[in-house]
Amino acid sequence: MTPIITAFERSPDRGQGLARDMPVRWALEEVGQPYNVRLVSFSEMKESMHRALHPFGQIPTYQEGDLSLFESGAIVFHIAERHAGLLPDDANARARAITWMFAALTTVEPPIVAREAAMYLERDKSWYEERLPILEDRVRGRLAELSRRLGDADWLDDAFSAGDLLMVQVLRRLKGSGILEGYQNLSAYVARGEARPAYKRAFDDQLAVFTGKPSAR
């Protein structure tokens, strides 16, 4: 059964691959699972038909036969569990990879999202100039810790895993901010993720939705 995922009809990131269909596409490409995409507009996402799939009226969703999922992390985990390539076979290594998935989404991403939210939603507030450096310091704190742990390794725990996939995707939100660039090993880590053929295929496919030009494959 070919899974169907949902993605923005017109992503606000203009095809930079920052919307959350990107990690799902990337995971599907890593494991070699073909998939179909149903594009949805902002208004369609809030209609009852879509809310039956996603209680919060968002993308991405994932349908596979009679299974219907939402939450990009849960979808990536489902794909990683059902196919070889994203989680190690060894039980302890697998548990560590899953730990990194949670770390990406619940420890590293929140301060990054808090900074973004301030930049998009609070720029006109009188306290914005004072608050932004505080939020940026929180991001730097997390990156410093992650950078120390990664050291000069290629991936977080030996081989590339779903934990790296989600962590790279989270860190990509900081590209061009000057913050990520302060951690040479993390920048190189992100570049390694982006250099993976599966990443490139996923990126090109979501970009093609924005440009309207089919990806070259």
Ligand code: GTB
């Ligand atoms: N926790 C959920 C998950 O991981 O799946 C969060 C899903 C989510 O935030 N979806 C967003 C959405 O549908 C799109 S990805 N928003 C519409 C709404 O809530 O009404 C978040 C996103 C959007 C845009 C950018 N961007 O432009 O850079 C980046 C990320």
